[in-house]
Amino acid sequence: MRAAVLERFGAPLTLLDRAAPELGLGEVLVDVVATGVLPYADEVFSGERRYALTLPVVPGLGAVGRVRATGPDATHLAVGDAVLVDPTIRSRDGGPTPDITLQGWSGRGPGGLALQRRWGDGSFAEQLRAPTENAIPLGLLADDELDLWCALVVCLVPYGGLRAGALQPGETVLVSGATGNYGSGAVAVALAMGARTVVCPGRNTAVLDDLVRRFGDRVRPVVLTGEEDVDRAAMQAAAPGPVDLVLDLLPPEAPATVARAAAMTVREYGRVVLMGGVGMLGGDDLALPYPWIMRNSVTVRGQWMYLPDEARRLVELVHAGLLDLSQWAVTGFPLEQVNDAVAHAAADGGRFSLTVVRPSAS
Incomplete structure (x- = not known):
């Protein structure tokens, strides 16, 4: 099969012929129809983000495609089924604290790197091997409908945060980082989950105006x-009442003061969920005041990615008509142009602009 390979940080991806992955027990093989390219992929491949990847590697975070083969322990998936491949792979022997690797993207700690020995290669390839439980059925879809479903890989991150924050219908959410790739997805997901209002802070007035145009007066820029x-x-002041939940998705370059200003808008007994990158590349810590947290009974929690069942739940939000994937505009590239896709995502990706690579169209 053909695959785009990152041989060293700072080098362009190289298109190579590689042996197709071999199917093992508890695994599924998927023919990749489309895979999204995140706007900061160039920062990962250059090494700027310092992500833990075992090189050489086929990068690529998540995919949509069709089942090529399954193991004998699969009883519901069938060859040809359209699936979302969830890139968050968890060790099966970790109990409540499994090791995690993001397939083709990053690992968490030594255990995450150990998982990369089997599931390190990601989705910039014609075929992808993943644990069976990571292949999420999408229903009866034609190939030309699958591009848009790559948006779920972006939406899953804020969905995990909103679920961790126990968002309830009718509540007011503040999305810190609302004008970014994950943040704008969070706005769409929060509204799909029934938020009354989403407060959207940001510096880019054009993007803030676009959020209002898309979603109406439930968005407060x-x-x-x-x-x-x-x-x-x-x-x-922008919220119609107390802020029930703050979800922080700010990128690593954002100053801690911006994250703290947003977090401290939350009401007494409110919840703050931290999912962004503040401080990951240096800079000041968040430094939330102890007395403020204690006296206001505020819950502050971190959330990395999402729980195992949440990919399936998000798929159902789409099928229910609550999350509208047509908000995203798609620009597609064949596998031969993967480096062009990475450059395009960096320049024009994010904020409802979806860059995808289509290996099967090459």
């Missing part, structure tokens, strides 16, 4: 000034 106290007051 706030233009940030960089003054922490001023911004906090503006975010609280």
